[in-house]
Amino acid sequence: MNLVIIGAQWGDEGKGKIVDYLAEDADTVIRFSGGANAGHTIVHNDITYKLHLVPSGIIYPEKTVYMGTAMVIDLESLFNELDTLEKQGIEWKGRLFISDRAHIVFPSYKQKDIEMEKTRRNPIGTTGRGIGVAYALKSYREGIRIGDIFDKAIYNILRPDEKEYVDKYKDLLEKMVVNLADIMAKEKNKRKLFEGAQGALLDPDIGTYPYVSSGSSSAVGACTGGAIGPLDIDRILGVFKAYNTRVGNGPFPTEFNNETEGELENTIRETGREYGVTTGRPRRIGYLDLVALKYVCAMNSINSLVLTHIDIYDDMKDLKACVAYNINGKETTSFPTSITSLENAKPVFKTFKGWGKKIGDVKEYSHLPAETKNYIEFIEKFTGVSVDIISVGYQRNATMVRKNIWTR
Numbered sequence: 001m002n003l004v005i006i007g008a009q010w011g012d013e014g015k016g017k018i019v020d021y022l023a024e025d026a027d028t029v030i031r032f033s034g035g036a037n038a039g040h041t042i043v044h045n046d047i048t049y050k051l052h053l054v055p056s057g058i059i060y061p062e063k064t065v066y067m068g069t070a071m072v073i074d075l076e077s078l079f080n081e082l083d084t085l086e087k088q089g090i091e092w093k094g095r096l097f098i099s100d101r102a103h104i105v106f107p108s109y110k111q112k113d114i115e116m117e118k119t120r121r122n123p124i125g126t127t128g129r130g131i132g133v134a135y136a137l138k139s140y141r142e143g144i145r146i147g148d149i150f151d152k153a154i155y156n157i158l159r160p161d162e163k164e165y166v167d168k169y170k171d172l173l174e175k176m177v178v179n180l181a182d183i184m185a186k187e188k189n190k191r192k193l194f195e196g197a198q199g200a201l202l203d204p205d206i207g208t209y210p211y212v213s214s215g216s217s218s219a220v221g222a223c224t225g226g227a228i229g230p231l232d233i234d235r236i237l238g239v240f241k242a243y244n245t246r247v248g249n250g251p252f253p254t255e256f257n258n259e260t261e262g263e264l265e266n267t268i269r270e271t272g273r274e275y276g277v278t279t280g281r282p283r284r285i286g287y288l289d290l291v292a293l294k295y296v297c298a299m300n301s302i303n304s305l306v307l308t309h310i311d312i313y314d315d316m317k318d319l320k321a322c323v324a325y326n327i328n329g330k331e332t333t334s335f336p337t338s339i340t341s342l343e344n345a346k347p348v349f350k351t352f353k354g355w356g357k358k359i360g361d362v363k364e365y366s367h368l369p370a371e372t373k374n375y376i377e378f379i380e381k382f383t384g385v386s387v388d389i390i391s392v393g394y395q396r397n398a399t400m401v402r403k404n405i406w407t408r
């Protein structure tokens with residue numbers, strides 16, 4: 001049984017919490033793409049775990065986790081992250097494995113990343129961690145895969161600084177590097193969770209190019225990155241927040257206008273803790289964009305939506321969601337390819353009545369206020385996809401599951 005979990009917006013949707021929640025019923029968690037620019041926050045028993053590279057299932061002591069083929073791995077960051085987890089009581093040795101096909105991010109890539117950003121036609125606001133450079137070199141067939149460092153012929157052509165870098169970690173890596181394809185073939189009948197990084201709108205092919213990330217963050221990435229075939233996927237979950245956020249540059253049609261919605265923006269930023277886990281940058285915030293969400297559902301065959309952060313709207317009198325764009329005087333529900341069109345898109349909003357009470361303790365969908373259910377049911381009708389999980393707080397137990405998602 002293979003469940004794929006992707007972000008259905010521009011990342012930071014709360015995937016970490018959802019993967020952590022679902023991992024309880026899984027045998028393994030496989031993070032399929034991305035690098036140390038991603039960031040998940042998991043809160044369990046009042047301990048906050050910050051993850052960048054390590055799959056979210058690591059918090060459960062008995063689960064095996066894999067770092068997938070389409071990941072690009074900064075070894076120094078990985079072992080620093082593992083040190084921190086170890087200090088927090090997480091034992092990872094013997095249960096964290098890495099695909100031998102994943103690529104290495106060498107320290108020199110970070111400098112290159114910053115230099116490239118300076119001469120870009122469109123500065124994209126990169127985190128400067130060398131991720132884009134690693135993916136570029138991979139496509140250029142100049143990258144180095146983790147398994148390659150154990151191949152004498154390839155090791156010998158590494159540059160001296162690269163040799164020095166991998167030598168520091170080689171002994172530890174030897175016990176961690178695996179052929180993921182063989183393992184996935186053997187574990188066909190296990191319950192597996194494939195965890196994406198960032199969000200589908202940051203995918204280089206279907207996202208808001210060029211303001212995207214360089215790794216695949218759409219559902220198809222789970223196949224190449226997780227070493228399974230497309231027909232082996234049993235369910236695709238798209239995680240989205242009750243509003244939208246975005247980090248860095250790029251079009252964002254529903255973004256709050258600081259003059260008119262500045263107060264609301266600050267409230268959401270503080271209650272929703274909308275600051276980047278990796279960079280600490282305040283995230284840009286806006287109303288829920290249903291045009292974009294519907295597009296993402298269609299492009300990824302999402303068959304279960306997971307709504308998070310709905311509790312952030314608890315104190316609001318009313319709330320809005322974007323149901324169409326007005327582009328140069330024409331109304332459309334088609335998600336445009338052109339960045340200029342998306343930048344010029346004026347959101348057409350539908351207003352919903354707020355519920356005006358705390359919903360953080362609600363455990364069952366039927367006990368949610370009618371106004372909350374009305375908002376959720378509108379989203380389902382608009383996208384054509386059922387909202388099967390609802391998260392009403394950052395804790396693991398602040399989660400409502402409406403149907404068994406471990407079924408096809």
Ligand code: GDP
Nearest residue numbers: 012013014015016040041308309391392393394
């Ligand atoms: P990810 O990258 O998609 O995993 O998202 P992040 O970890 O960056 O962002 C999610 C943040 O929101 C974390 O601090 C979570 O603990 C928190 N969070 C997740 N779900 C909810 C929710 O339903 N309500 C609230 N208030 N916080 C949530």
